[in-house]
Structures are given as C-alpha cells and as structure tokens.
Amino acid sequence: MHDVRALIDMGDEAVRRLARRGYALDLSSLESLQSRRNQSIRTADDLRAESKRVAQEVQQKARAGEDISELKENARKLKEQIRELEAEQEQVQAELRDVLLSIPNLPLDDAPDGDSEDFAVEVRRVGNPPAFSFDPKDHVDLGEAMGILDFRRATKLSGPRFSVVRGVGAALERALATLFLDLHTRRHGYVEHSVPFLVSRKTMTGTGQLPKFEEDLFATGVADRELFLIPTAEVPLTNLYADEIIPRAELPLALTAHTPCFRSEAGSYGRDTRGILRQHQFSKVEMVRICAAEESQAELEKMTSHAEACLKELDLAYRVVTLAAGDMGFSAQLTYDIEVWLPSQHTYREISSVSDCGTFQARRAGIRTRDAQGKSTPVATLNGSGLPIGRTLAALLEQHQQQDGSVVLPEALVPYLGFRCIAADGTPEA
Template sequence: MLDIRWIRENPQALVEALVKRSWSPADAQSTVEDIIARDEARRAHLGRLQEAQERRNSASKEIGKALSMKDAELAEKLKAEVAEIKSFIQGGEAEERRLDEALEGALAVMPNVPLEDVPVGKDEHDNVEVHKIGKIATRPNWVKEHFEIGEALGLMDFERAAKLSGSRFTILQGQLARLERALGQFMLDLHTTEHGYMEVQPPLLVRDEVLYGTGQLPKFEEDLFFTPHGESRLGLIPTAEVSLTNLVREEIVGHDKLPLRLTALTPCFRSEAGSAGRDTRGMLRQHQFYKVELVSITDQENSLAEHERMTQCAEEVLKRLELPFRTVALCTGDMGFGARKTYDIEVWLPGQNAYREISSCSVCGDFQARRMNARYKDREGRGNLFVHTLNGSGVAVGRALIAVIENYQNEDGSVTIPEALKPYMGGLERIESK
C-alpha cells in the first residue's frame, strides 16, 4: 500500500507512475484526484471532530464554574450543548470509520510505484535482457516437448489427472515423481546450506488479512482458491510468499535481526483466471504445483542490494543444473502489482524452442509492510520504520522438471539425470521407458 502522505505531496509523480504502468493518462489523473478527495474529506472530518472534542472539554469545565457561581441557567445551557456535541461525536466516529474504509479501499487496489531504473514499456516485448548464461545447442529434429517425453516414458499422465480433478492437473509416477522431489530437495539444500536462508514449513491455508498483506486481496481474488472455515473462509496459498512474508505482520523486528532470509518448498494453488487457451498442454500452467520460494525482510537501506543477491541465488539453481537461461528486467507494464522492480529468469526449453519464465524476483519496498503493519527498530533503537520485503522463486519446481526433461532428453526417449541431482536419485544415470 502506498503512503497517503507521499501521494498528498506528490500527486503528479503518482499519475506519471500509473501511466508508466500502462494506465491511460485520464484514468491515472482521475484516480489520483479521487484518492486525494477522499483523503481531504477524511482530514476535514477529523478536524471537525477534534474541534468538537475540544469544545466539549472546555464546556464541561465551564459547567463546573457555572455551578460554583450558582448560575443554574448557564449550567443547563452548557449541559445541553455538551449533550449535543456528544451526539455529534458519536455519529462522527462512525463517519470517521466510513471515511477510513473508503480511503483504504481506494489505496488497496493501487499498484506500487516503479523504481526509476525500471524500463518503461507496455508488455513482455518491452522487457530488457540483462544477461544470458549457458550455450543453446543446435536443435535436432528429434527434440520433443516435455509432455511428449513424459507420456512416452509412461510416467506422466494427464488423462487420469483430468478424471480426478479436471484440466491443468498432472499425475507423475515412478522416476519422474522422484525427479520432481529431488529437484525440490536440491533447491532447499542449496539455499539453506550455501545461501543463508532458513527453511520454513508454513501453513498452506491462510486468512483473508494475510492474503491482503501481500497484495493478493482484494485485487486478485478471482485467481485464488478458497475453502469454508467456520463462519469465514481460508485461502489456499498461490505462493509461499504469502505465508513467509506475513511471519512479520503486526510485529516490530529488531534491527540486529535483519535481514531475515526465509525459504519454503510448498504446493501452490492458482485458478489461472484469464489464462484460457494459454499453455493448455503439459505442465507449464497448472492449478497445483510445487515451488521453492525465497523471501527476504530487510531494512530500507539494503533492500536493493538484497534484490540483486536474491536473483543470483535463484540463478545459481539453474547454473548447478547446467540449464541455459537468461535474466530480464521487467518493464513497467509487465511488472507485478506489488513490485517496485522485478527480474525474471527464463530457462531455455528446446521443445518449445523458446525461453520461459522459471523465476521472478521482486523488491517491493515498504508496499507490503504497510498492509501488514510490519516494522523494525532503526539502528539507534528509537524509532520504528516499515520493513522492506522481497520475494522470488528459487525456483518453480514443476518448470525446472520441464526444463530438465527437455534439455536432458536423448534421441531414444530417455532422460539423462543432471550431475547435481544424481545424489538425490540414488545414483540413477537416466530415466528410461519400462
């Protein structure tokens, strides 16, 4: 959530930021004007309430003086005034809550402001490549996509999965199931033993206020799955970012505890609303998938350096697996709702003859912290500041499985096991059809 004081002082800067995010100038201008009008109405009402409270206090003192002077008529007149003010204050407090909710509702759907060095553009075609790692081999004519390989091995079953759950689900069996498990374990071991992240096993079902804290609600409700829980509901996490980041909600963290670096391997659940017709074959876009998530909680001075570090940690996974990839800086129009800057890591898939996203690493500044009321003590221990939050995939396990299958496929349909995964596969050299 954006700071209303910053908006109040920099309305044109917010308009320009929204235009960079592909809003029309007219919509950006009217939206900012609406927020400022809501803020002014709230502040004016608070001013009237404060004046009324001050007058009630002074009138109450005047009643005492009038009684001491035995001026019953004045005392009764003042009592009537106090009663009228009290009624106004009671109604005014309800109006204050309404104005607070109206302003917060408008702020809740406002995206974050991009950093100055984020490339300006409309969509993925305007993203800027940072670097490429790994050599792309000449594509032989026998190369297949992952689902063709998996089905031919008899270890990837979409038809039975559809009978169980519908579209966008997959059943993995045998050595492919083990390979997916090996990938997740390998990533966790790398991030915890070499990159300094602490492993967490968080809840997969969370409350609405937790989803609000990281920005999934209210704007992206249709992308989520919910289950009834008593008189309310719980949401299935679309990413472990939700649970991990909210570990500091409504807390004040000591400066000496920062940065907090957290990682988790969890199932993730997404309705994929609006993705009809996209990646309908295979495992690229699923309702349920595994992902290793990286989350950092930092102070304000170090969040940008932490962003670079987190991206390098995610890249190291692909380097160890010897998978070709490239890293791109997302443009303003392609960047996520809560991000100030994002790097996407795209792995090479020879079956598609294309790079596809496998990790997205974002720095959010204090945007999520304001929604969670998550703060830290400054270095002197006197004041409290909002933490800065970062999140990234380290990496998407299902997409890593796809990348291994396609990059390590052989002409006979078998799949060679990458060196980094052999210890997790019991020394198995390749997966072959039974």
Template structure:
C-alpha cells in the same frame, strides 16, 4: 500498500506513475479519493474549531458558577453538550472516511522504481544477461543435434499422466508416476539443499491453507480473489470466514513478521519452503494448454527475505543470483530479464524474471520471478524494525522462486534429452536419484 501521504502530496504524479503499469489505469478511483480527502480535511478543521470552542466554553462555566450566574452557566453547558455530540459525529465520520480510504488503497499496486523501463507488456522487458552451460555468460543455447521432443512426449514414457489427472480433477492437473515422480522430488530436495546449505536460508514448513488476513498482507486480496482457490466457504450457517489454498509460500513466509517489530540485529531474515501452489489461472484460457507449464497445482521452492530498507536493492541482486545458481548447477541455459512497468506484479517495485530455454518451443520461458516489494507489503502487514535511533520503521520484503519445480522438470527433460528419448541426469541431481546417470 502505498503510503497515503504520497497521494496526498502529489496525487497527479502518483497516478501518472501507476498508469505506466497498465492502460487504462483501473487501480484507483481518483474522484472518490479526492472527495474523501476533501471531506476529511474539512472535518479535521471543523473538529479543531469545535474543540477550541468547547475548551473556551468550559472555562466560562467555572467562571459563571463562581459568580453565581447559574442560568448563564446552564446555557453554556447546553452548548458544550451540543458540541460534544457534534464532535462524536465528526469522529465517527472520520473513522468511516479512513476505512473507505484504506479500502481504496488496498486496490492500488506498488509504484515502479525509477529505473524500471516503461512499457505496456513483455515486449518492453530488458534482457540483463544470458548464460549457457556450453558457452557461459553471454552465450546462446547450443542447439540439439536432433529434432527435440517436447516434455510431454518425453515424460509419458517416464510416468507423466494427464489422462488420469483429468479423470481425478479436470484440466490443468498432472499425475506423476515412477521415474518422473522421483525426478520431481529430487529437484525439490536439491533446490532446498542449495538454498539452505549454500545461500543461508532457513527451511520452513508452513500451512497450505490460510485466512483472508494473511492474503491481504501480501497483496493477493482483495484484488486477486478470482485467482485463488477457496478451501472453506463458511460454517453450516455460512458464519465462518473463508479460507484459501496458498498461491505461493511467499504468502505464509512473509506473514511471519506481520504485526512484529524485528530487532535490527536479526535482519536479514532469509526463509525458504517447498510447497504446492494453487492457482485458478483466471484469464489464462487457451494459454499453455499442453503440458506442465501452466497448472492449477504445482510445486515451488520459494525464497523470502526481510531486510533493512537500505539493503533491499542489494538483496534483489543476491536473490537473483541464488536462483541463477540452481539453473547453472542443473546446466540449463537461461536469461535474466528486467520487467517493464506493464509486466510487473501487483506488489513489486522491481522484478527480475529468470527465463529458461526450452528446445522444443525454441524460446525462453519464465522459471523464476524475483521481486523487491520495498515497504509495500510491510505497510499492509505492519512489519517493522527498530532503527539506530530507536524508532520503528517499515522493513522491506523480497520474494522469488528458487525455483518452480514443475518448470525445472520441463527444462531438465527437454535440455538433457537424448536422441533415443532417454534423459541424461545432470550430475548435481544424481545423488538424489541413487546415482542414476540416465532415465
């Protein structure tokens, strides 16, 4: 959530920056915000005037009683009672206005940092670097010496089954059997081990079903309810609040610090978890209908950091490197891209996407997105730290994939395929597959 004082100080500038995200800008009802703010200011001025009048009249009551002028005292007391009623009404309306302003702000995305390139969509993203196992930093992927098969054709002989999944659940689901299921598990275990033993993250196991307050804290609600799967619609009478399947463990891990004051000495907090993720993919009709790229259910190893506000820029670079390390150990060509304003997620102030090379598609595809959210989520969560002066201030939160397991599976199949359709297992994964060198 944005600091409302930013909007109060310079609403036009804030709106102009928001409009660089998407056009037209659908995030804030500016007219409603101006009207509520004007009413709020009027009520506060009126309240201060009434309070001053009430205080002055209260002194008069004592003076009049002291003089024995009972009638005059009662008249003043009646006026004080009327002021009290007016103050109560003003307080109730102020509370309602604050609630309406809060509701407006919940739909407003984060402000892009000044260095984020302005652009309408992914065409304006900026490549920061690329890497290839054959050429290192700056190198393009080496072409395969044969016509590459895609991961669907490669995966079918290893146990990738969309037909059974469609029978069980419908489109955009997959069943993995035998070797490919084991490869999927190996990737997740490998990622967790690297993040915990080499990068200092604490492994966590979290719920897969959460309440609405948890999703509001990280920004999925209220704006993106259509993207969620509701797991519970209420009791027999519909009187219980809804529950939702998590779209990512960023939601649960970041909420660990909700309504908490973290001692500065405990920062940074670095958390990781392997969970399934559930997304309705609203608006994705017709996109990536073949294969594992865009599924309703997929697995991800998530990284979350809770940091001192002064350290979030450095933490973003660190987390990007942590995701890159996985790709390099798996010997997968990739590039790092700085997202433009029009391609960024709702809660992000700056985002780095890691895109892995897929030979069958002849293009890079996103496999990790690492974002610095600044204090945007922390303000919604009321997640704070105590600074050097003993005062509380909002922490900064960051999240990123380390990595998306299904897309890593796709990349391993396509990049490490052989002409006969077998897959060479990257050396880093072999200990997780009983030493197998080929699948």
C-alpha cells in the same frame, strides 16, 4: 499500501511513474479524500474539546444548584454530533484505504517502458541451448511415453490443469525440492520454514494479493473463518513478521519454504494448456528476504543469483531479463525474470520471477524496523522462486533428452536419486 501524504507530495511524479504501469492516478480525488478525512478529524477534536468544556460547566453549575437543563441538552447534541462525525470519519477512512489498496507499487526508473513481455530487456544469457541431431519432443510426449506423467487420470480426478506424476517422476520432483532447499539453506543462508497453506484475508492483503486479485485465488473456510489457499509461499513467509518491529541487527532475514501453490489462473485461459507449465496446483521452493529499505536493490541482485544457482546446478540454459514497468506484479518496484530454454518451443520461458517490493508490502503488513535514531520505519521485502518444481521438471526432460527417448540427468541430482538416467520406459538407470 502507499503513504497518502507521500503520493500527494510527489504529485505529477507519482502520476508519471504509475502511468508507466498502466495505472491512472487521480490526484485530485486522493487529495479530496485526504482533506475530508483531516477535516472530519479536526472538527471531531474541536467538538470533543467543547463537549469536555460543557461537561465541566454542568458539574460546576450543578454543585452551585443552578439550572443545568439547557447545558445538558447542549451536551447531548454535542455527543450526537461527535458520533455522526466519527461515523463519517470511519467511512472516509475506509474509502481512502480502499483507494490506496488498489494502487500498485511505483516502478523504479530501472524498469524499462512497456506493458508486456515483448518489452523486457535482456540482462544476460547463461549456458548454450542444446543442439539436437533429432526433433526434440516436448515434456508431455516424453513424460507420457515414460509413464511418469499422467494427465488423463489427473483430469478424471480434478478436471483440466492438473497432473499426476508417478514413479521416478515423483522421485525426481522430491529430489529437486530437496536440492533447492539444500542450496538455499546450506549455501545461501536461508532458514527453512514449514508454513500454513491456508491463510486469512488480512494475510493475503498484506502482500498485495487482495483485494485486486481475488478472482485468481481459491477461497474456502472453516466454520465462520474465511481462508484462502496460498498462491505462493511468499504470502505466509512475508507475513510471519506482520505488525512487528524487527531489530535492525537481525536484518537481513532470509526465509525459504517448499509448499504447494494454488492459482485459478482466471485471466490466462487458453494459454499453456498443454503440459505442466500453467496449472491450478503446483509446488515451488520460494525465497523471501527482508532488509533495510536502502539495501533492497543489492538484495535483489543477491536473490537473483540464488535462483540462478539452481539452474546452474542442473546444467540448464537460461537467460535473465528485466521486466517492463507495465508487466511487473502488483507489489513489485523492479523484477528480474529468469527464463529457461524450452527446446520444444524454441524459446526461453519464465521459470522464476525475483522481485524487489521496496517498502510497499511492509507498509500494508505493518513490518518495521528502527533506524539509527530509534525511529520506526518500514522494511523492504523481496521474493523470488527458487524454483518451481513442475517447470523445472519440464525443462530437465526437454533439455536433457536423448534420441532414444531417455533422459540423462545432471550430476547434482544423483546423490538425491541414486541414479543418473531415466530410460525411455521410465525405469531408473545408473
């Protein structure tokens, strides 16, 4: 959540930066709410001081045996005015909070202009897309022919946008998750966590999923407790430190977790309906870093390299792009998308978004540290996929497919699987 005073002080610069991401900031409305809030606080403070003075006068005159009926009535009226002002103050504070919660993060100038993936700027390409001497199949045809993907039975269980993965396919999913966790914990220094998959409204609000994206979430509850299924492990991992002050010497923190993710995809019906690219439930290894605010951009480069390391281990061709200001997630100030090559679509498709959120989430969640002078200040938070299991599985099948319908897997997976090839009939082969 933004500091209202900082937004007002930025003035036209805040308006300009938010306009780049399609948000029209109404500064006059913001200033009016802030002014009403401040005025109600000042007036209430004045009335409390007057109420205290009258109470003292009542005591003095009562001890002197004087008539205090008029003073007591005055004290009653003052208390009533204070209650009314406190109620007004709470209402204005709630209105101001609602407005601030609806304002997205300010994009950095490093993010290019634009409002869609068409305006992303390519940073680099790594690896060469495979050149086939045959017409490559997509992951759906490959997986169903092998018997490792079953969409028909998944639809029977849960409806569209779910999948069943079986046999060596399920073993491959497990191997990918373990490989990614090993890379992040053993090579990159992340601490693995096992976290709840159901979280509170406050937790969802802390990382920016609420209130704006409520329709994209799956809501449930236990007794009178409202809970939400997590759309990503970013939510519980970041909020582990909500309302805490992290000692500066402990920064940066690096956290990772493998969890299921649940998304209604309310705004994406009609897109990627075939296969496992966009589903209501999928699993993902997530990375989160928490650091001093001035170090966030350096940490973004580091985290991006960690996501890329997963793709390099799997011999997958990919590219890195900088997202346009109007195409970034609500909480991000700068985002790199890593896009893997999908032969069936003859294009690169997003497999990981790595975002620098600056102090935006930390302000909402109350995550702070202390500077050299001992002053409490918000930290910066970053998050990125490292990597989603389903999309990685799809890319592996497509990029490493053979003409006979088999798939030769990269060497990095052999220690986790015990085999190197999936035959066309779905059986493992050394």
